[in-house]
Amino acid sequence: xxxxxxxxxxxxxxxxxxxxxxxxxxxxxxxxxxxxxxxxxxxxxxxxxxxxxxxxxxxxxxxxxxxxxxxxxxxxxxxxxxxxxxxxxxxxxxxxxxxxxxxxxxxxxxxxxxxxxxxxxxxxxxxxxxxxxxxxxxxxxxxxxxxxxxxxxxxxxxxxxxxxxxxxxxxxxxxxxxxxxxxxxxxxxxxxxxxxxxxxxxxxxxxxxxxxxxxxxxxxxxxxxxxxxxxxxxxxxxxxxxxxxxxxxxxxxxxxxxxxxxxxxxxxxxxxxxxxxxxxxxxxxxxxxxxxxxxxxxxxxxxxxxxxxxx
Amino acid sequence: xxxxxxxxxxxxxxxxxxxxxxxxxxxxxxxxxxxxxxxxxxxxxxxxxxxxxxxxxxxxxxxxxxxxxxxxxxxxxxxxxxxxxxxxxxxxxxxxxxxxxxxxxxxxxxxxxxxxxxxxxxxxxxxxxxxxxxxxxxxxxxxxxxxxxxxxxxxxxxxxxxxxxxxxxxxxxxxxxxxxxxxxxxxxxxxxxxxxxxxxxxxxxxxxxxxxxxxxxxxxxxxxxxxxxxxxxxxxxxxxxxxxxxxxxxxxxx
Numbered sequence: 001x002x003x004x005x006x007x008x009x010x011x012x013x014x015x016x017x018x019x020x021x022x023x024x025x026x027x028x029x030x031x032x033x034x035x036x037x038x039x040x041x042x043x044x045x046x047x048x049x050x051x052x053x054x055x056x057x058x059x060x061x062x063x064x065x066x067x068x069x070x071x072x073x074x075x076x077x078x079x080x081x082x083x084x085x086x087x088x089x090x091x092x093x094x095x096x097x098x099x100x101x102x103x104x105x106x107x108x109x110x111x112x113x114x115x116x117x118x119x120x121x122x123x124x125x126x127x128x129x130x131x132x133x134x135x136x137x138x139x140x141x142x143x144x145x146x147x148x149x150x151x152x153x154x155x156x157x158x159x160x161x162x163x164x165x166x167x168x169x170x171x172x173x174x175x176x177x178x179x180x181x182x183x184x185x186x187x188x189x190x191x192x193x194x195x196x197x198x199x200x201x202x203x204x205x206x207x208x209x210x211x212x213x214x215x216x217x218x219x220x221x222x223x224x225x226x227x228x229x230x231x232x233x234x235x236x237x238x239x240x241x242x243x244x245x246x247x248x249x250x251x252x253x254x255x256x257x258x259x260x261x262x263x264x265x266x267x268x269x270x271x272x273x274x275x276x277x278x279x280x281x282x283x284x285x286x287x288x289x290x291x292x293x294x295x296x297x298x299x300x301x302x303x304x305x306x307x308x309x310x311x
Numbered sequence: 312x313x314x315x316x317x318x319x320x321x322x323x324x325x326x327x328x329x330x331x332x333x334x335x336x337x338x339x340x341x342x343x344x345x346x347x348x349x350x351x352x353x354x355x356x357x358x359x360x361x362x363x364x365x366x367x368x369x370x371x372x373x374x375x376x377x378x379x380x381x382x383x384x385x386x387x388x389x390x391x392x393x394x395x396x397x398x399x400x401x402x403x404x405x406x407x408x409x410x411x412x413x414x415x416x417x418x419x420x421x422x423x424x425x426x427x428x429x430x431x432x433x434x435x436x437x438x439x440x441x442x443x444x445x446x447x448x449x450x451x452x453x454x455x456x457x458x459x460x461x462x463x464x465x466x467x468x469x470x471x472x473x474x475x476x477x478x479x480x481x482x483x484x485x486x487x488x489x490x491x492x493x494x495x496x497x498x499x500x501x502x503x504x505x506x507x508x509x510x511x512x513x514x515x516x517x518x519x520x521x522x523x524x525x526x527x528x529x530x531x532x533x534x535x536x537x538x539x540x541x542x543x544x545x546x547x548x549x550x551x552x553x554x555x556x557x558x559x560x561x562x563x564x565x
Contacts, residue, residue: 061480088458092441092458095457096455099450105406105442107434107439107442123439124438124439124532126436126439128324131531132531132533133527133528134530174454174456174482174484175482176482177482177483179478180478181477181478194564218559243495244494250562251559258326260325261326261327262436274545282326283325283326283327286326289542290558291542293544293546293547293548298548299549299551302549303552307556307565
């Protein structure tokens with residue numbers, strides 16, 4: 001059997017974990033799920049047994065405790081592979097699990113074939129490059145790249161069983177002691193329907209006034225490239241890309257952005273990309289759906305003026 | 312305080328990734344190199360902690376002989392000395408990397424005392440394995456916190472802030488600890504000319520462990536489809552504005 005760590009929030013399994021459950025079926029073996037703290041309905045996701053770990057200390061997230069539980073259950077069930085979603089939590093819990101067991105770990109996989117040896121395809125460079133790899137291991141550990149695998153429902157009236165882990169003081173040393181809510185206000189980059197983004201071509205911190213004006217007219221979030229945050233023109237919270245925020249708007253407007261792979265890795269979810277650039281051969285222009293060639297300092301205010309005219 | 316920052320030399324890929332003929336590596340013949348972005352913030356944080364409270368800062372990398380360039384870059388930002396685990400440039404998996412780094416840390420600590428803090432990047436820019444820090448922390452038996460956007464040393468403990476949906480989760484762990492950081496933790500400084508001059512004279516300790524057999528074994532690399540789309544040119548200059556507005560309207564966002 002294959003064991004999958006299922007993350008949940010608000011009483012529902014996270015879509016990224018359901019994607020992991022779908023990929024886990026590639027092994028052609030029964031799939032068991034580990035839920036931490038409370039049960040959730042997985043009957044449409046091909047789970048033979050859902051194991052619900054319960055422990056008094058599991059109120060606050062404690063990643064070493066999660067890794068300990070995953071390990072104890074994997075050993076008890078003699079799991080032939082263990083998977084989790086390639087989320088921040090999934091990746092860190094699996095890394096801690098891999099460290100405890102001295103097993104290799106393949107992070108952010110997009111496909112798996114059971115082998116032997118197990119082979120995987122995984123993301124490198126934030127998805128700008130794919131790696132095909134062999135996982136030479138008696139118990140392959142795999143995280144599944146978020147939002148790449150389509151969830152395939154599979155009805156299975158599975159069992160739900162409680163699991164009582166043994167946790168040491170050391171397993172609970174690293175735990176969340178406080179949550180600081182994000183300040184509210186503004187349009188969130190991750191949820192914006194339109195993002196107006198500026199790159200090095202904007203020229204200066206002050207140059208972003210025309211970007212902000214256009215964003216305001218469109219109800220859009222303002223984004224930027226890494227060159228801009230490195231120069232200190234915008235805060236890192238505005239950065240779109242591999243080491244910034246991943247966005248998924250209806251329209252992404254890239255103004256004066258060259259389109260390095262670092263930036264493009266944040267745009268994979270964008271439905272349409274409009275590039276505005278003085279260099280018609282910039283990678284951004286070649287990877288966009290629409291392009292306007294010329295000086296963004298003239299073009300962006302002209303678009304704002306045109307929107308005012310038609311509004 | 313003694314602080315260690317680990318870094319990885321990675322190519323600056325630019326707009327389009329080209330592979331070598333055997334598809335097992337990126338063709339880097341025409342590319343520059345840098346340290347992974349998250350790690351640059353780890354280096355900056357190490358420098359700031361030592362500037363504020365005094366002590367010793369060290370940078371460590373595992374990589375080919377040329378990776379000494381990135382060690383010098385870190386020392387130009389203010390790091391005191393470097394440890395270079397030299398490889399022949401072949402791909403080491405996360406497990407083998409962690410074993411070699413753990414050995415190097417143990418040797419350094421035996422010679423000059425334990426590191427209070429060890430910084431890793433949350434994941435490397437190129438292979439994105441998400442595991443070296445966790446393996447080293449476990450081998451050393453130290454608390455480990457990931458993905459940090461803020462780090463505050465307070466006496467014998469460190470407050471760690473991790474960005475999560477809807478805000479930040481806070482952890483407080485005792486020193487010594489191993490932390491992974493993300494870009495945005497700080498804004499790394501540019502190296503000064505005197506900083507670069509000093510960096511050239513700072514010591515680099517070199518070791519050359521044997522090349523291990525990877526258990527996560529790279530077979531080949533593939534550039535995903537979808538690169539090199541043909542864009543529809545809506546116009547040139549300000550005259551394109553009406554066509555842009557028309558496109559926005561069709562997209563249903565206006």
